Amino acid sequence: MSEIKEVMFNSDRLATDEYLVNMGPQHPSTHGVLRMLVKLEGEKVLNIQPHIGYIHSGIEKMCEAISYPQIIHLTDRMDYLSAHMNNEAVALCVENALQVEVPERVKYIRTIMDELARLASHQLWWCVMGMDLGALTTFFYGLRDREMILDIFEETCGARLTVNYNLPGGVMFDIHPNFQKRVKDFVTYFRTKLPEYDQLLSGNVIFRERTEGIGHLSLADAIAYGVTGPSGRASGFSNDLRKHQPYSAYPLVKFNEIIDHRCDTLARYEVRMKEMYESLSIIEQLIDNIPEGDYAVKMKSVIKLPEGEFYQRVETARGEFGVYIVSDGKKNPYRVKFRSPGFSNLFALNKMAKGHKIADLVAIMSTLDLVIPDIDR
Amino acid sequence: MKSFIEYIVSIFKGLWTLLIGMKVTGKYFFTPWKNVTQQYPENREKLVMFERFRGEVIMLHNENNEHSCNGCGICEINCPNGSIEIISKSILTADGKKKRIIDQHIYHLGMCTLCNLCVKACPSGALAMGQNFEHAVWDRSLLTKVLNQEGSTIAENVKEE
Numbered sequence: 001m002s003e004i005k006e007v008m009f010n011s012d013r014l015a016t017d018e019y020l021v022n023m024g025p026q027h028p029s030t031h032g033v034l035r036m037l038v039k040l041e042g043e044k045v046l047n048i049q050p051h052i053g054y055i056h057s058g059i060e061k062m063c064e065a066i067s068y069p070q071i072i073h074l075t076d077r078m079d080y081l082s083a084h085m086n087n088e089a090v091a092l093c094v095e096n097a098l099q100v101e102v103p104e105r106v107k108y109i110r111t112i113m114d115e116l117a118r119l120a121s122h123q124l125w126w127c128v129m130g131m132d133l134g135a136l137t138t139f140f141y142g143l144r145d146r147e148m149i150l151d152i153f154e155e156t157c158g159a160r161l162t163v164n165y166n167l168p169g170g171v172m173f174d175i176h177p178n179f180q181k182r183v184k185d186f187v188t189y190f191r192t193k194l195p196e197y198d199q200l201l202s203g204n205v206i207f208r209e210r211t212e213g214i215g216h217l218s219l220a221d222a223i224a225y226g227v228t229g230p231s232g233r234a235s236g237f238s239n240d241l242r243k244h245q246p247y248s249a250y251p252l253v254k255f256n257e258i259i260d261h262r263c264d265t266l267a268r269y270e271v272r273m274k275e276m277y278e279s280l281s282i283i284e285q286l287i288d289n290i291p292e293g294d295y296a297v298k299m300k301s302v303i304k305l306p307e308g309e310f311y312q313r314v315e316t317a318r319g320e321f322g323v324y325i326v327s328d329g330k331k332n333p334y335r336v337k338f339r340s341p342g343f344s345n346l347f348a349l350n351k352m353a354k355g356h357k358i359a360d361l362v363a364i365m366s367t368l369d370l371v372i373p374d375i376d377r
Numbered sequence: 378m379k380s381f382i383e384y385i386v387s388i389f390k391g392l393w394t395l396l397i398g399m400k401v402t403g404k405y406f407f408t409p410w411k412n413v414t415q416q417y418p419e420n421r422e423k424l425v426m427f428e429r430f431r432g433e434v435i436m437l438h439n440e441n442n443e444h445s446c447n448g449c450g451i452c453e454i455n456c457p458n459g460s461i462e463i464i465s466k467s468i469l470t471a472d473g474k475k476k477r478i479i480d481q482h483i484y485h486l487g488m489c490t491l492c493n494l495c496v497k498a499c500p501s502g503a504l505a506m507g508q509n510f511e512h513a514v515w516d517r518s519l520l521t522k523v524l525n526q527e528g529s530t531i532a533e534n535v536k537e538e
Contacts, residue, residue, distance in 0.1 A: 070457035073492035158429040163493045200398045205391035
């Protein structure tokens with residue numbers, strides 16, 4: 001008996017070795033083809049090394065061969081949940097380079113579409129967050145409401161995800177006659193559904209136990225790693241470009257930048273939940289006041305940017321998205337670089353998940369809201 | 378003792394939060410007519426897509442089997458993926474002049490990203506977006522289509538190239 005006790009408590013014969021586990025590239029909670037080399041001691045995570053590039057599609061290189069209006073449809077395919085914002089970033093960059101002023105109507109339409117896309121993205125994130133933590137019900141409820149936004153997109157833009165709605169100088173179509181009614185219906189409907197989200201998941205004891213105090217990312221680390229968007233704002237990093245560098249119709253609307261100083265997984269969750277209310281209020285302020293006018297300015301059939309370097313950044317649902325265009329005066333860009341939010345956010349994962357259990361790693365990863373094509377490009 | 382009471386209280390509080398969640402799911406369980414599921418393959422006959430829905434590129438033909446494509450090739454230039462090829466031929470018109478008209482407007486659906494740039498760029502409004510979205514075929518060569526119909530001619534009021 002004493003021998004067994006000796007083995008159980010005093011000997012180092014049962015001490016666990018460190019070992020490496022491949023999480024992904026095919027794993028349901030990595031949300032795509034992301035592979036992470038996780039160094040474990042028992043269940044404890046010691047180190048995470050993300051291996052990316054499984055769906056690298058060479059979008060930046062492809063952009064060098066095609067013209068500026070054609071680039072926009074490729075940006076749909078990077079962060080497919082924030083397709084509108086990505087499109088807008090390229091369109092704004094080209095407009096700024098050519099010093100084209102777009103009509104007020106375009107600005108309003110773009111802003112409403114951005115916020116709808118942000119809502120749809122946050123809804124999907126909420127579904128998947130619940131599913132990662134074992135609550136399958138959230139997945140169905142979130143997708144049910146997201147369907148209404150996708151219908152709005154489909155009616156006005158012609159597609160659900162890869163919308164390709166923005167063009168340099170405006171938008172592709174005018175808004176559909178049903179657009180305003182549908183958006184208003186959605187806003188009133190979704191205001192009744194958001195409290196349901198909170199009842200279902202936010203207050204749930206299992207959910208709170210698994211998120212409170214998990215995955216701490218300090219403000220200094222968030223800035224050092226360049227963690228932007230809701231993930232950065234949950235660490236107290238005020239980085240909302242809609243406030244700090246307003247574009248389109250954002251200077252005209254009143255909204256709060258949601259900042260949380262708790263730095264943990266629950267804070268990142270709550271920042272996104274509160275952002276949904278802010279998006280709804282932005283849409284409500286704009287939807288009745290869309291000014292009359294053209295939905296696009298007439299651009300030349302071949303758009304040539306002046307020689308030089310141009311940069312434009314926008315706030316997507318995941319953080320700061322930047323487009324950097326180097327032009328040599330031809331109709332194709334000389335070089336295009338995209339600064340994608342997912343890439344920077346992913347590499348802070350090691351800092352957050354170190355020392356936690358492997359089940360917490362899944363929770364932390366889903367609050368980062370990773371979209372893998374956005375990381376790989 | 379105090380921590381023990383807290384422990385018991387936390388158990389009941391936890392159970393209460395579960396019940397609140399069950400209230401939401403229970404509401405939908407007992408009101409199944411509020412379900413929003415579409416019975417997709419069954420509702421095929423009644424399913425109407427939105428008018429702007431982009432399913433595939435089509436060429437518009439009128440009742441006399443006439444289209445308005447003059448073979449200028451602007452859609453081919455504007456396509457980002459090279460999914461449009463235009464093959465033109467020259468014919469002799471009635472007054473003995475040589476004229477280039479379109480022979481085949483070839484469209485590779487498999488390469489198309491449905492970005493709508495060709496439709497937007499077309500100066501004579503010959504192209505449009507179709508609403509068919511069931512594109513699954515057994516052989517990928519079937520995805521290469523000729524958009525101008527067999528025996529179709531160019532409509533009279535279309536500006537020549």
